[in-house]
Amino acid sequence: MCLLYEIIIRGLPPHPNPLSEGEGTGIKRRRTQMSERKLVGTNEMFKKALAGGYAIGAYNVNNMEILQGIAEAAEETQSPIILQVSAGARKYANQTYLIKLVEAALATTTVPIALHLDHGADFEICKACIDGGFSSVMIDGSRFPFDENVKLTKQVVEYAHERGVSVEAELGKLAGVEDDVNVSEKDAKYTNVKEAVEFVKQTGCDSLAIAIGTSHGAYKFKGEAKLDFERLKEIKDALKEAGFGDYPIVLHGSSSVPAEFVAKCNQYGGQLPNAQGVPEEMLNYASKHGVAKINIDTDLRLAMTSTIREFFVEHPEKFDPREYMGPGRTAVKEMVKHKMVDVLGTAGHAKD
Numbered sequence: 001m002c003l004l005y006e007i008i009i010r011g012l013p014p015h016p017n018p019l020s021e022g023e024g025t026g027i028k029r030r031r032t033q034m035s036e037r038k039l040v041g042t043n044e045m046f047k048k049a050l051a052g053g054y055a056i057g058a059y060n061v062n063n064m065e066i067l068q069g070i071a072e073a074a075e076e077t078q079s080p081i082i083l084q085v086s087a088g089a090r091k092y093a094n095q096t097y098l099i100k101l102v103e104a105a106l107a108t109t110t111v112p113i114a115l116h117l118d119h120g121a122d123f124e125i126c127k128a129c130i131d132g133g134f135s136s137v138m139i140d141g142s143r144f145p146f147d148e149n150v151k152l153t154k155q156v157v158e159y160a161h162e163r164g165v166s167v168e169a170e171l172g173k174l175a176g177v178e179d180d181v182n183v184s185e186k187d188a189k190y191t192n193v194k195e196a197v198e199f200v201k202q203t204g205c206d207s208l209a210i211a212i213g214t215s216h217g218a219y220k221f222k223g224e225a226k227l228d229f230e231r232l233k234e235i236k237d238a239l240k241e242a243g244f245g246d247y248p249i250v251l252h253g254s255s256s257v258p259a260e261f262v263a264k265c266n267q268y269g270g271q272l273p274n275a276q277g278v279p280e281e282m283l284n285y286a287s288k289h290g291v292a293k294i295n296i297d298t299d300l301r302l303a304m305t306s307t308i309r310e311f312f313v314e315h316p317e318k319f320d321p322r323e324y325m326g327p328g329r330t331a332v333k334e335m336v337k338h339k340m341v342d343v344l345g346t347a348g349h350a351k352d
């Protein structure tokens, strides 16, 4: 059989790849650049953020271009970042692809990166992510009664802490929609101060997502935007009093849904009437008052989609995905840079 024919039929013959361990080839894995740069735990990041008066941005990753936009923004502004993956992202992109993309981000940047599971619904998904190499997970038992939430969170904390992984939990309910989380506004209730202390005491969770008026999605407020900062302070103070020090609080549903991007979407054929988010001044305030992690997803989606919509309208003759995904990626990067520099204050803190 001629060689070319064999290649066509059977594929290229295996050849030693110095960067990967061929099964049974006996080739020793050579240390790659990415194996030298490890993921960072969120506990370390939070300690520095609380001491420095800034909040780490947790950006949702769903595909390569979004991740590249975030990573480039982090590198250019020298910001530590949390890359977070939801159940929806795992379903869409496959956990293995996402982990490999994050490894690529580690290899091509110099900033601290944590990989976090966003809204883990049960023990199994948390375990799968911990076993898969995540440095942090969220167990979201907020849909359960208090005792059940405690029990589930405790189980995840035990498994995670044995493996050096930190755990975020949630108490209180956020209105809005994010992947599988769907709590109607009617049932939404803010986090109770006493319960928050009791919950942290009983579960040993490393950070706590609280409900003070933020919500998932692009339609957060009907009238004026309001966050209950009084309650945030009460929770922080009560935790301090109970011996938990400057305890890291997390805000979910914290996109700002900038009007210019909503307008751009609508200008180019979108239909997002009355979309409204959390004003950036409020997030800036939160980042200086004990909130250590702020989740941002909707704004990245808006940046990418409005840019791609514009491209399609302006260039109906184009059909190369690189030509619209490229500008989409740049829009994500610019949005994230803006958050790092002007809102969360992470810029310049990579070496803290």
Ligand SMILES: [Zn+2]
Binding pocket: 119, 178, 216, 252, 253, 295
């Ligand atoms: Zn969330």
